[in-house]
Amino acid sequence: MKTSVRSRKLIKPSTPTPPNLRSYKISAMDEINPTMHVIRILYYQSFDEKMTKNFEESLARVLTLFYPLAGRYVKDKHFVDCNDEGAVCLEARVDCELHQILNPPVNSELSWLNNLLPVGVGEADDPTDPMLAVQLNKFQGGGLAIGVCASYRIFDSYSMSMFLAAWSNDATGGDPIVKPDFDSTSIFPAEDAAPLFFEVSRVPDHSIVIKRFVFDKDAISRLRDRANPGWKPNTSTERPPSRVAVVSALLTQALLRADMAKLGGRSRVANVLQVVNVRERTVPPVSKYTCGTWVSTSGFEYTADECCRLEYREIVSKMRETLIQGVKDCEKILSDKAFGRWALIDVNIDAAKKAASSDYKVLWFTDWSKFGEYGLDFGWGKPIWVSLSNAYVPDLVTLMNTKENDGIEAWVYLHESDMVYFEQDEEVIKYITN
Numbered sequence: 001m002k003t004s005v006r007s008r009k010l011i012k013p014s015t016p017t018p019p020n021l022r023s024y025k026i027s028a029m030d031e032i033n034p035t036m037h038v039i040r041i042l043y044y045q046s047f048d049e050k051m052t053k054n055f056e057e058s059l060a061r062v063l064t065l066f067y068p069l070a071g072r073y074v075k076d077k078h079f080v081d082c083n084d085e086g087a088v089c090l091e092a093r094v095d096c097e098l099h100q101i102l103n104p105p106v107n108s109e110l111s112w113l114n115n116l117l118p119v120g121v122g123e124a125d126d127p128t129d130p131m132l133a134v135q136l137n138k139f140q141g142g143g144l145a146i147g148v149c150a151s152y153r154i155f156d157s158y159s160m161s162m163f164l165a166a167w168s169n170d171a172t173g174g175d176p177i178v179k180p181d182f183d184s185t186s187i188f189p190a191e192d193a194a195p196l197f198f199e200v201s202r203v204p205d206h207s208i209v210i211k212r213f214v215f216d217k218d219a220i221s222r223l224r225d226r227a228n229p230g231w232k233p234n235t236s237t238e239r240p241p242s243r244v245a246v247v248s249a250l251l252t253q254a255l256l257r258a259d260m261a262k263l264g265g266r267s268r269v270a271n272v273l274q275v276v277n278v279r280e281r282t283v284p285p286v287s288k289y290t291c292g293t294w295v296s297t298s299g300f301e302y303t304a305d306e307c308c309r310l311e312y313r314e315i316v317s318k319m320r321e322t323l324i325q326g327v328k329d330c331e332k333i334l335s336d337k338a339f340g341r342w343a344l345i346d347v348n349i350d351a352a353k354k355a356a357s358s359d360y361k362v363l364w365f366t367d368w369s370k371f372g373e374y375g376l377d378f379g380w381g382k383p384i385w386v387s388l389s390n391a392y393v394p395d396l397v398t399l400m401n402t403k404e405n406d407g408i409e410a411w412v413y414l415h416e417s418d419m420v421y422f423e424q425d426e427e428v429i430k431y432i433t434n
Helices: 049-065 111-116 157-171 217-227 243-262 312-332 337-355 416-422 426-431
Strands: 003-011 023-025 037-044 072-074 079-081 087-097 132-140 144-151 208-215 269-277 295-302 360-367 385-387 396-401 408-415
Touching: 003 049, 003 132, 037 157, 049 087, 049 132, 049 157, 144 157, 208 217, 208 243, 208 416, 217 243, 217 312, 217 426, 243 269, 243 312, 243 360, 243 396, 243 408, 243 416, 243 426, 269 312, 269 337, 295 312, 295 337, 312 337, 337 360, 385 396, 408 416
Parallel strands: 087 132, 269 360, 360 396
Antiparallel strands: 003 087, 023 079, 037 144, 037 385, 072 079, 132 144, 208 408, 269 295, 396 408
16 A cells, blocks of 8 residues: 655644743653654545545644644753644545455554554654644545544643544534643653653664454453353443453463563563553542643563463453552542652653563553544544554554444554564464454
């Protein structure tokens, strides 16, 4: 699949940003983020050229609310110059039909989806890099894919979903509803720290590959039954393990087996991390409209010996316990600033150090399955698929919702040397949808 860009525009806020908002100082959480963009690709069955003007005009209106997205990052001073230079908006033609790329085979390496993005994932933080870039990809025979990139300096994935929801509401004639809050720095001010290195750069590392593994409703049911034999819906007071917990546990086992196979049967310490959205869980609550990186990381470790004899049910239980504790810990993030800094910043710094060590295998799990992106209508109906692309971050698993809202798409990022073992794992193959 190839794309050719036909036009490029800068979309400025419909109302100029007032002088008192010209400088947006980022938070301590945002400054340690890797130099990269948060990404989404939304696919639509139909495309009406007449709606393009409305699409751009609604973006201009929403940029008035999300004004840092129209600015440029000043790296040496750790702030966004909200100068209304504008978000980049591209139009491109794709040399294939939409149906040819939907539902790619389970063994497909999907880095080619990056062609649908307006900029490279690692093309961020330089003076001319946009904070937001959008690409309208028009397919032969009709259909559209909207590729969106937003700087990790001001957005986490939840912020991205909030912005897309506001834009969608405006594009279809509704109230944006969202009232974004850009005041994170008043709680955890920037500390002039360098970004963490997760192998992301302006030049992609093509040894890191991405593949998508789909677990449908039936697979989720079988995994739940395996984790909690005898549980039946409507007959038990105990809640079943979540879709995310059962899939994450299965993938954790498989990823650690792949690591052992790669190392010739040798195991090492495993650090398994789950990202927790902090918003509305602190005391007092951080607003659900707060932009920036408001996530904590809950995790657990297994010794090298424990990795050799892990059981699926035990991992599911561990996943649930640590997530529950992670949510509970959110309550004291604001009242105990030392603890808050540890939960939001220090855990990630420590994990990055371990990931760079040959003694550890660090796995990151992040859940984007509840963001409601299959409801985003920009005038072309609702999406028929929502995808990611290659972020070139190894040992990362991002869990997305299926269109049917009852399954999980696991987007797995690994080095090629790990993927060759992981994709052959018999337990994973047993549950995935072909």
